[in-house]
Amino acid sequence: MWRYIVRRIFLQGIPVLLGFTFVLYFVITIAPGSPVTHLRGLPNIDEETIARRAEQLGITEPFPVQYVKWLGRVLRGDLGRSFDSSRRPVAELILERMPATILLSLCSILLGWGVGIPAGILSARRQYSFLDYMITFLAFVGISAPSFFIGLLLLYVFAAKLNVLPAGGFFLAGEPRTFLGYVQYLLLPSLTLGLGNIAGIARYMRSSLLEVLGQDFLRTARAKGLSDNLVVYKHALRNALLPILTLMGFTIPSIFSGAVIVENIFAWPGLGSLAVQAVNERNYPVIMGINLMFAVLIFLGSLIADVSYALADPRIRYE
Amino acid sequence: MGKFWRRFCRNKLALAGLIVLVWFVLSALFAPQLAPDDPNRADLRQRNQPPSREHPLGTDDMGRDILSRTLYGGRISLAVGLVSAGISLTIGVFLGALAGFCGGVVDTVIMRLADVFYSFPFLILAITISAIFGPSIYNTMIILGILSWPGPARLLRAEFLKFKTTDFVAAATALGARPARIMFRHILPNAFSPLLVSATLEVAAAILSEAGLSFLGLGVPPPAPSWGNMLNRARPLHILSRMPWMWIPPGLAVFGVVLSINFVGDGLRDALDPRQEQSSPLGSQAAD
Numbered sequence: 247m248w249r250y251i252v253r254r255i256f257l258q259g260i261p262v263l264l265g266f267t268f269v270l271y272f273v274i275t276i277a278p279g280s281p282v283t284h285l286r287g288l289p290n291i292d293e294e295t296i297a298r299r300a301e302q303l304g305i306t307e308p309f310p311v312q313y314v315k316w317l318g319r320v321l322r323g324d325l326g327r328s329f330d331s332s333r334r335p336v337a338e339l340i341l342e343r344m345p346a347t348i349l350l351s352l353c354s355i356l357l358g359w360g361v362g363i364p365a366g367i368l369s370a371r372r373q374y375s376f377l378d379y380m381i382t383f384l385a386f387v388g389i390s391a392p393s394f395f396i397g398l399l400l401l402y403v404f405a406a407k408l409n410v411l412p413a414g415g416f417f418l419a420g421e422p423r424t425f426l427g428y429v430q431y432l433l434l435p436s437l438t439l440g441l442g443n444i445a446g447i448a449r450y451m452r453s454s455l456l457e458v459l460g461q462d463f464l465r466t467a468r469a470k471g472l473s474d475n476l477v478v479y480k481h482a483l484r485n486a487l488l489p490i491l492t493l494m495g496f497t498i499p500s501i502f503s504g505a506v507i508v509e510n511i512f513a514w515p516g517l518g519s520l521a522v523q524a525v526n527e528r529n530y531p532v533i534m535g536i537n538l539m540f541a542v543l544i545f546l547g548s549l550i551a552d553v554s555y556a557l558a559d560p561r562i563r564y565e
Numbered sequence: 566m567g568k569f570w571r572r573f574c575r576n577k578l579a580l581a582g583l584i585v586l587v588w589f590v591l592s593a594l595f596a597p598q599l600a601p602d603d604p605n606r607a608d609l610r611q612r613n614q615p616p617s618r619e620h621p622l623g624t625d626d627m628g629r630d631i632l633s634r635t636l637y638g639g640r641i642s643l644a645v646g647l648v649s650a651g652i653s654l655t656i657g658v659f660l661g662a663l664a665g666f667c668g669g670v671v672d673t674v675i676m677r678l679a680d681v682f683y684s685f686p687f688l689i690l691a692i693t694i695s696a697i698f699g700p701s702i703y704n705t706m707i708i709l710g711i712l713s714w715p716g717p718a719r720l721l722r723a724e725f726l727k728f729k730t731t732d733f734v735a736a737a738t739a740l741g742a743r744p745a746r747i748m749f750r751h752i753l754p755n756a757f758s759p760l761l762v763s764a765t766l767e768v769a770a771a772i773l774s775e776a777g778l779s780f781l782g783l784g785v786p787p788p789a790p791s792w793g794n795m796l797n798r799a800r801p802l803h804i805l806s807r808m809p810w811m812w813i814p815p816g817l818a819v820f821g822v823v824l825s826i827n828f829v830g831d832g833l834r835d836a837l838d839p840r841q842e843q844s845s846p847l848g849s850q851a852a853d
Contacts, residue, residue, distance in 0.1 A: 267686065270693070386828065392776055395816035407806070533696075545687065
C-alpha cells in the first residue's frame, strides 16, 4: 500500500502538478498586458521607472527562467507576495481562507452522502414504485439545477422573506462561535453546493444497489431464509457502497468549482471568493497560488478516495 | 428511424423535454419578432418597474424590458452552448480517436493530458483564463470548448478500442485502406450513438458553465444580454429581495433548458441503445 501511495505521488501527482503550473504560468505570461502596463497611463512617470518596476517584479526575464525561479520559491514554501497595495504573502492569504472552503466542501459532501445514499437505497428497494419515480425525477432536477439560481432562490425565501437565516457571510467579528451559529451560516451554502452531489449520489447508489441485488450470492442469502432487511443492509449494501467511494474522487473537483460560485453568492470568506477577487484585480501571484492549492487538494482527495477504496475492499490490490 | 422515434416517445419525460427544448429554441430564433421592446433600450423613467401590460416581465435597474432581454439572452446562451460544445467535441473526437486507434505512447500522452484537465476545478481555470484574455462572447466559447474535451475524448477512445480488433477493420486494412480512412470512414460512424448522447449532455453543461461564468462577471460582458449576466445584475440584496422579476425569468430559463436537454439526452440513450437493460423508471441506466 505504501509503495502504491509513493508511486502515485511521484509518478502521477508531481508530473501532473508540474505540467499544470507550467501551462498556467505560460498562459499568464503570454497574456496581453503586463502588471506594469497600467503605469504608462499615469502622469509623472518615465520609462526608466517603469523598467525598474518591471525588474523588481522579475518580469523582464525570459519565460523559462521566470518559471524555474517561481518553482524554486514555491518548493521553499514561498508563493510570492500579493500585487495589491497590502503586499501580503500569498501563502498567508491562502491559509487564512482555506479553512472556510474546506469546511463548506466537507459539509456539502457529507450532505451528499447523508441524503443521497438513503434516497438511492429507498429508490432501489422499491424499484418502479411511485417513490422511485419521484426520487429519480428529483435527481434529474438536482443535476440540472444551476447553483447560482438555487442559491439566489434560497436566499430570497429564507433570508429575505422568512428572515430565519443570515443572508450569507460567516460569523461577524466578535460573534460567539456557537454550534447553532455554525448550522445557521452553513445550512444554505452547503445545501446549494451539495444539491448536485446529493442527486448524483442518489442515482449512482440506486443503480449500484440494483446491480448487487441481482447477484447470485444474494439469491443464496434469500434462499436460506434471511429477512429482506438483513439481505439489503448486511450483505448488499456493503458491496453497493464501494463504487460510491470511487465517485468521491471525481466529485471533489466539481465541488471546488461549485464553491467558487456558492462562496460568491453567500459572501463566504473562502478560497473561491478570493479567487474571483484576485482574477478581477489581475493579481497573478494570488491566482497562481490558489490554482496550485486547489490542484494539490484535488490530488490529495483522489488519492484518499483510492486508498480508502482499497482499504474497504480486500479484493482490490494496488501492486 | 420510425423504430427509433417510437422508442424515444416511450420515455414521456424525454418527449416533454424535447417539446420544452423546441419551444426555447424557437423563442430564441424568433426573438426579434416576439420581443416587445429593444433589449438594450434603457428608459430611465421606467426603472425597476414590476410586471405591467407594457413590460410583461417588468424592467431592470436601467429600465430595460426583462422579457426582451430574456428572449435575446436565449440566443446568446444557446449559441455559446452549441459552439463551445462543437469545439470540445471536435477536439475530443480527434484526440480520442487518435488515442484509441494508435495506442502506445500516443495513447498515454493524450490520456495523461486528459487526466490533467479532468482533475482540475473547471470553473477556477475558466475564470483565470477569461480574466487574462478579457471576457467576451467568443473567448467564453473558446475557453469552455477547450477545457471540456476530455469527456468526449475518453468516450471515443473506448469506442475505438472496442472496434479496432473487429473483422471489418481487419478487412479494410487488408484492402489497403489508409489509417485515416479506417478511423474516420469505418470506425467513427459506429460510434455515432454514444457520441450523440454525449453531445447533448455537452451542450447542457456548456450552457450551465456559460451562465456560471457570466454570473461571476467573467463570461458574456454587458450590455449584451445573457441569462448569466442578467442574474449577476440581480445580486445586490435589495434587488434580490424586492424585485424578484429581475432574476426569476433568466434563472428559470437556464434551469428549464438544462433540465430539458438532460431529459432528451436520457431519452436518446435509451432509444439508440435498445440492448441496455431498462433499470431506471425513467428508462435509463442511472450510472453515468
